[in-house]
Amino acid sequence: MSVSQSYTPTVYAAKDYSHIKGLVGITDEQIAVHLKLYQGYVNRTNALLAKLAGLANSGQHADSSYQELKRRAGWEWNGMRLHEYYFDNLAPGGGALEGSRFAERVAAQFGSVDAWKADLLGTAKAPGVGWVITYLDAHSGQIWNHWVTEHEIGHPAGATPILVLDVWEHAFTVYLKPTDRPKYLDDFCANINWDVVSQRLA
Ligand SMILES: [Fe+2]
Structure with a gap:
């Protein structure tokens, strides 16, 4: 059976990130x-x-x-x-983590903000390329750090991305060597826009 279709896809525009300059470490x-x-x-x-x-x-x-x-x-x-x-979720100068909604939520889930961060960095040091995402499952309220392979493999259905960390080597090999991923991860953490991260929990 022939079914006529007239579908018009959304045309996306690249967002303007010209304000992202002068980050800690990341050139x-x-x-x-x-x-x-x-x-x-x-x-x-x-x-x-x-x-x-x-x-x-x-x-x-x-x-x-x-x-x-x-x-x-x-x-x-x-x-x-x-x-x-x-x-x-990157910004020069970042924002305040201490006292933020995000800090309260991850401390409740992990025991402390440092424990969440250790979990994030441990996940991000896994061999391979992809993304590490702090997700919120609105159904249960659970927050956890999740590995996504490449771009599309392994996303948890229905969960909300709260913090998104690019762990493809292209994210840091302009200023570091591929073996310097831990330095990049520290630099990323120094530039997180905590206000945006907390807003995503709403
Ligand atoms: Fe990337």
Whole structure:
């Protein structure tokens, strides 16, 4: 049975992160290179969604090329959105962790903020590339640190990203060596925008 379709995909615009300069440790050049990579994800997401819509609107839903593009969509779209979470939770000067809503919640869950941080950094030192995300499960109230492989593999369904940490080597190899991931992780922690992180708990 032929089903007519006229689907119009959203066209995404890259967000402006020109304010992210002068971070502790993470150089402006590193951020500039990383933002260029982010722009690529936005461009490819838009191109891929347009191509999918074109195929679907011409009735090619079951074509293998359509299906393979569907598989790729999670890579591109998450590559775009996860970078937005990451850049959104970075800021020169950061913000106050002590006394924040986030600090209260993780201390209640982990016993202390330091225990949450040790768990975050331990997870982030796992071999491989991907993301470490502090998630909130709204169903149970649980907060935990979670590993996501590449961009799209292993996201917990329905959970809310609270803090997003890029642990792909492209995030730090402009100013460090690949073996310097621990230094990058310390630099990341020194630049977290705690106000944004706490707002995501709302
Ligand atoms: Fe990245």
